[in-house]
Every structure is written in C-alpha cells, then in structure tokens.
Amino acid sequence: MKKYILPALKLTLVLVVLCAGIYPLFIAAVGRLAPGQGGGEKVVVNGKVVGYANIGQKFTDDKYFWSRPSAAGYNAANSAGSNKGPSNPDYLKDVQAHIDTFLAHNPGVDKKDIPAELVTYSGSGLDPNLSPAAAQIQVARVAAARHISPDKLKALVDRYTEGPLLGLFGPSKVNVLRLNVALDGMAGGKTAGQ
C-alpha cells in the first residue's frame, strides 16, 4: 500500500485542480456569452424582473392562466415532487380535490376535457409549461375575469404555443409566465414581455 499512497495523494490533488477548478471556471467563462450570462434567463417587464423564463410560478388568480399543481409550492429554492404512488388512496383524493377546485373556478368546462396535468403534480414542482390544451381550457375563465373576448385569448395562446423541437420531436407547450405577461400587456392596450 505504501508504494501506492503517495502517487494516489498527488494524483488526487492534480485531478481536483483539473476537474473541479479549471473545468467549471472554463464553462463559466463560456457561459457568460449565453442568454442570461450564465445566471439563468430572466423575464423583464418595463425594466422590472418578474421571473425566470424556465422557472414556473404560482398563478392562482382567476385572471391569470394557472400553472400546474406544485408539491414545492413553486419555491425555487427547494424543488420537490409529490412522490405519491399511482395507487395511493390519499393521493387519489388529492387529485379529486384538484378536479373539484378546477371545476368550481371554470364553470361550463366538461370534466372529461380537463387535461390530467392540471390536477397532478409536476416532477420538479417548478414546471414552467402547460400543454396547449391545458391553456385553452382556461380561456373562458380568464376571458370572463378580464372582460376580453375569448377569441382574442385563444389567438394569444396559439401565438405562445411552441411546437415540437424542429417541428419533429417532443410535445408542444406553452410557457405560462410569458403567456401571462403578454396577457397583462393586452389589458394595458400594449404588448409586452416578448
């Protein structure tokens, strides 16, 4: 063992410098050129930061499009999922409660049209997206709360729908924060937050 311990100690030191010192510093230097300068891309409205583009926010007001349920309460300093198993009876009650709440706030919506993502918790607790269907189904509520025509809102959701990667891979989605920022812009008679 004596024959091995000295090279082991020295090699550890050298590899620490290389892999933990130089490597992340180099990536940080390159990252300065990325959107958000490596600190995360922010969404700014009228010079004020209202959030991070990739981090979901809590929206509970009827006049905003809601985000998905979050086991973390959208606390971005402590991401969390529910970790509930698919057959857990307490969990299934929880889902039922989400369905009831959604129906109470969205009269006229048929239960069979509610996308399950609106009544189940995301993986990170910070999911920034909804499927286009999950946004469209909230249009009537938001339109009523804001006294805007539903058709205008439908068009807005369409405009903020991002298709699959290269048009080929993966699901379509809507960024809820960007959509709601645009919504506020509409109410003020101008578009913002693009």
Place this chain on the structure above:
Amino acid sequence: MSQEIVGVAVTFLLTLLLAYPLGRYIAKVFKGDRTWLDFMAPLEKFIFRICGIDATKKMTWKEFLKAMLTINLVWFVYAFFMFLFQAHLPLNPDGNPNMTPDLSFNTAISFMVNCNLQDYSGETGVTYLTQLFVITFLQFVSAATGIACLIGVFNAMKEKTTTNLGNFWAILVKTTTRLLLPISIIIAVLLAFNGAPTSYAGKDTITTLQGDTVQVSRGPAAGMIAIKHLGTNGGGWFGQNSAHPLENPNYFTNMLEMVAQVLIPLAMIFALGFYIRKMKFAWVIFGVMTVGMLALVIPTMITEIHGNPLIAKMGVSQFNGATEGKEVRFGAAASGYWSIVTTIISTGSVNSMHDSSMALSGLMQLLGMLVNAFYGGCGVGILNYYIYIIITVFIAGLMVGRTPEFLGHKVEAREVKIAALVTLLSAFLIKGGTALACYYFVHHPNADWATKPSAWLNNPGYHGFSEMLYQYTSSNANNGSAFAGLNYNNPFWNITTGFAMILGRFLPIIGPVAIAGILAGKKYVPESAGTLRVDSLTFGVTTLAVIIIITALSYFPPLALGPIAEYLSMH
C-alpha cells in the same frame, strides 16, 4: 404523441451513431495509436512527472487492484471531511449547513462509487465548494475508475498469455484527459446555451408576476450536469435532478442528456471489439443487451403513454399520458424511455419521479437495476456482463460435457466460484437490506430513532414496500435513483445503504478483474472444432437465458410483493 415516440427513437439511433466511432477512438487511445487529441500528451506527461508515476510500468491484476483501491480510499476520506465541514469552507453563498456524520458517510461513499444516491437535496444540503470540488471531481474519477478497470480486463483478454493488465494510473489519467473532459466540455457548453446556469452567483430573490416573493437557487451547474450523464453518475445539482427546469431546460437538452448517458456504455462494447479484434463478439454482446433494453423500455413507454387507470376512472383526460411527477416539456414517452435507460445504465439521474411511475414501469426500473448489465454503467456494465459470461460458459460447458473455455483459457473452479459469489452478493445485499428494513418497520415502528420507522414511507401498502426494495436495489446497483418518497436521511438508511453501495461497487469490480487476470495467466489453448464459440448467436441467446433465470430465481418473491402486487391491485 407520434412526435414524442419519434423523438425517443431518434435519440437512441443518434446515440448508436455516435457510439460506434467513439468506441473505435477509445480502442485507439488505449492501444497507444495516434488520435487527434494527442496534443494532450504533454499535459499527461506533466501530470505523471509531478505525481511520480512511471506510466510505462506494467501491473499484475493484484497490483492494478491495489492501486485502484488505494486511490479510492483517499477519495473517500477527502470527501467525508469536506462534507462534514462544508459550512465553514469557502464558496457557500447560500449559507448551507454541515452534513451530519451519517449523511456525510453515505454521500462520500455514494459519489466515490459512481452511485450518486442523494439523501440530501442539492439546493440546501451542499455548498458550491462540495458540489464542484467533491461531487463533480468524483463524478469524473469514479467514471474513470470503472473504465480503467474494464480496460485492464481488455488487456487481459487481448493477449494469449500475459500477467500485464496495464498501468492503472496511466489509464485513469488518459480516461480523464482524452475521453471524459473533452466530451463534457462540449455537452456543458450546449447545456449553457440552452439555459443551464454556469455562474457562481448565489440564490436570487425575485417578485413574481402575481406578487409573491420567491428565491431561486442557481450555481455553476452546467459542467456538473454534463459529467453526471457522460460518466453515468446521475447525482443532480438541484434536488429534483433533471426534472428541474434549470438542470434540463427543454426537449433538446433532454435528448442531449439521454444521449450523453448511454454514449460511453455503448461505445465500450464497440471498443471491446476493436481492442481485442473480435468485432463479432462485440455485436453479439450489443445484441443481447439491446434485446434486454427493449424488453424493458417498450412496456414502460406503453404504460406511461396510457396513463393511470385510477385517474382515468375519475373522468379527466389523459391524452398526453401519465402526468404525475412528469414535466410537460418532456412528455410521457421520453420520461418513460429515460426512466429505463437511467436504470439499466447505472446513471440514476431522473427527469420524472420514479415513485410516481405506474406500477409496471416501477417493475421494469427495478429489473433494469437488478440485471445491471444491459449496457450498464461506465466500464462496470461490461464487467457485470463478464460475470454472466463466465457463468454461461460454465453452464454451457456442463451441458455439452466439456471443460469450459473462454477465449482460449480453461475456466476452472476458482473463477466460477468468484463469479458465483459476485452474483449471490447482490441478492444478499438487496433482499437482506429490505428484510432488515421491513423488520424494523413492522416490529419496531416507534423505535426512538431520529426518524421513527413508522415515518419512513410516503405511500402505504405494496408501493411502500417497493420504496424500500428500490432503495437497496439502487444502492447495490450503484444506480442512485430513488423512489424518493422514502424518508432516507437518517442514520438507519444512510449507514445501511452506505455499506450496500460500497460492497455493491468493489466486489463486482474486483471479481471480474481477478478472473480476467487469472485466466490471462493460464496456458493458451488454441481454438479447435470443439471450442465453445462465444461470438455465436447461440451463445448470445444462452447468456440472455442465464441472465433471465438468475434474475427471476433471485428476485421474483420481493418483486411479487411490491410492484406486481400493486399492478394487480390496480387492474
């Protein structure tokens, strides 16, 4: 949904397309042939000089293993004390606390052994210093350790008779400089430009559109996310790992991270073919492993795309599949695919919460880890497969009534005993650990511990049992994913899974290296018409049968009590 399935298929094909040339490159690097990264040579020479290493010195299998174990011991001691005192050390902008001794023990082992089980949460449990100087560092060198040991076995297989497995130090350094660092840099830069953070700034505080005040954890994560996948490590910068939107911001990064984690395990199969000049043997191994992978991936993807039958009964729409614990930007298909590649390969990073997967998917994830050789982790996947080969050679030899041979060397009692011991070890650690946990849960639910056993589980019934079974399976397989509802940050789980991880790492490495070393030292028996051909389809099918039989015999009872019972109760 079709775009989601196409996305998965293209991801796998892309991986294969990249892995083949990478395998040829790896073989060239370790044969000493010229490659385009030869400009690294002066750096390597410099490292050898200041470390007092003679890179040309040959090592026997015993010397090779001694060097490997010594440096791993150094890493463990270093990591343990860093976690223990991290609060008082620099680079702690969020003011996170020290780890408790039992958590520090568990975490140090976890990253040293390439497992990356995390009994803490990234945002609150570690500092930027330990994330980089312990975790990221160990993610490089633990992957390099696995690859180096496999290269040692390649060296033993290459020659007719030899006692030389190569120089462990030299292979370890070259793996880092020629393979892991260059590819990690490419991945990290791509991640950074897609939104993964790279700056050393601490938490940010913002006011949301609706007026809430929220803190946002950040940090130089992109570099770590790259090596955590490339090195099949899996530990997340943030608590929710690659489900976290800063750790895996969009569908492109999701494809990138899936390619990255499968890349080296696939490439090592082709490297084997190029290195020992038996390409047909490599294709047979690839075939068996791919059949195994597909047998787990396809049912999982179908199940997740169908969604939860109990939620269907409530009358809402599951048009985009199961959504609990999943992120909209990835969807059910890519989440299902990820959950299997991360468990057959020892990555263990997650982009959806496995605890919330459907029961059948949970079964497939467990099977992936129990076999642990359908591609498998960096280096160690083929080492695990090597054990299955030795057992198959032995059984096939018995069936035809000949002395078993493997690549021109007689396989005798000593080698078969080692292989059998390694196989039985997993069953002992997984079932023994789960039985112990169940005993305390049932008989001492209110024991006066940091966490009472009755408070361990996040789910009742069969699924609760699965949470405990999964934890030991993941520890033994050095996988690191979890049914994360389990309340594991307490002395019982930290210490018992710590031992499961360390035994589940080193015995399955020592075993194959020892067998390969012993075999290589024997007299070479030239091939004849009576030789068992290991590069034949028959041998591949036999190996697959052996894998299925060993796994079924060892693990059917606990699987029946957990995921199978849950599945039946739901349908």
